Amino acid sequence: MSKKIKHKSAVGQPPGTLTYIGEKKNTKVKISLIDYTEAYYKEKVIKDIRECYELTEKPSVSWINIDGVHDTQIVKTLGMYFRLHPLMLEDIVDTGQRPKVDFYEENIFVVLQMLTFNEQTKKIDTEQVSLILGQNFLLSFQEDKTGDVFEGIRERLRKKSKGSKLRNSGADYLFYLLIDTIVDHYFLVLEGVGEELEALEANIIHDQTPRDFTKQIYEKKRQLSQVKKSALPLRETVARLIREEEKFFSANNFYLRDLYDHTIQVLDTTESYIDVCSNLMDLFLSFIGNKTNDVMKILTIFSTIFLPLTFIAGVYGMNFKYMPELESHYGYFMTWVLMISVAVGAVLYFKKQKWL
Secondary structure (H helix, E strand, O other): OOOOOOOHHHOOOOOOOOOOEOOOOOOOOEEEEEEEOOOOEEEEEEOOHHHHHHHHHOOOEEEEEEEOOOOHHHHHHHHHHOOOOHHHHHHHOEOOOOOEEEEOOOOEEEEEEEEEEEOOOOEEEEEEEEEEEOOOEEEEEEOOOOOOOOHHHHHHHHOOOOOOHHHHOOHHHHHHHHHHHHHHHHHHHHHHHHHHHHHHHHHHHHOOOOOOOHHHHHHHHHHHHHHHHHHHHHHHHHHHHHHOHHHHOOOOOOOHHHHHHHHHHHHHHHHHHHHHHHHHHHHHHHHHHHHHHHHHHHHHHHHHHHHHHHHHHHHOOOOOOOOHHHHOOOHHHHHHHHHHHHHHHHHHHHHHOOOO
């Protein structure tokens, strides 16, 4: 679901002031480290933030992941250790940021929306992820939710295989992989929503009982709008990374263009599913209209059949003294014969016209 962020506490603060903006949390911030080269690998949970200081000058690649940005003191300390700009730190603790990229003298700062499809609730979970690329380090900041989508990358780092590109490359390649993994999970989210749309279409077509599918259709359309809102600025972010590729990325890291193609594909797929939602709404309204027309048709036929019968009953229900039929011995039976004949004739006519 989309988050409701209140910025009231940050109004009037000087630029660079670290004010956490997001859901209130009391959990402890978890800091994990993966430090590696081609022949060396180390993974640990950092208990003391001061352990990160020694990583600033190490020649190995250090990936520090911070689960939880509500503790601004930890963010401030990391910024001091790695000489990060105050505006960068301010954006990290503001969880209502639009996806973007900022370039600094020694760092690249990227804000992304990590989306996952919840199979139980059939909803999209969203979490802000901030990435900072340095010379030999990568910092990733998350909101401390249920987890992330990076476990596959961690497994690849743990495996020591000869010629592994990930272990042989620098922090820039790891930076690319994290963004690529986030984008790949956009496809999984779209697949989940697409399956729900297919099931919804089948229910609309085959459902025999009158049900209102309007709410479900609008819920899926809202989810797709959420994906589009996250993917559209992501495309701009990747395009800017491509323009600055030579300055910040090694010569062998040419995968950003493929990543840009993936963002275009995500947007195209999202737009097509939004069109599907509109078509489903038209289909549902068409079915409702057809059912209403069928009901009105039946009511009209019955009204047409009983209209002459009502007229006959009304005529002979008048309280005139001199009505010859009332004095007839067979008047009552003849009236019934007339009424039944009119009704049967009307039914036969409707069947001949294929209205019944």
